[in-house]
Amino acid sequence: MPTRFMTDPHAMRDMAGRFDVHAQTVEDEARKMWASSQNIAGAGWSGTAQATSY
Template sequence: MTTRFMTDPNAMRDMAGRFDMHAQTVEDEARKMWASSVNIAGAGWSGTAQST
């Protein structure tokens, strides 16, 4: 399969689709982590940790 991958358009499209799904998952998780780090204290709480 590896040898035919670069010459098989359907296999290339399939792999691109799987990679795109993986990339979306990674991006979504990164957004969640960034949002979590920005609002580290959580909603509705404002202490000294939130202001630093």
């Protein structure tokens, strides 16, 4: 008999754990993308490319 996801606490706990890892990965990648957009033109440069990233 197949396991019913919504009524199996172990299956639900397992899925929650996998989702948590996925969510953390997405958050880490978003932080990296945001940080890289903050100084897009390079340190000490304040031209048009830098102004466009804001």
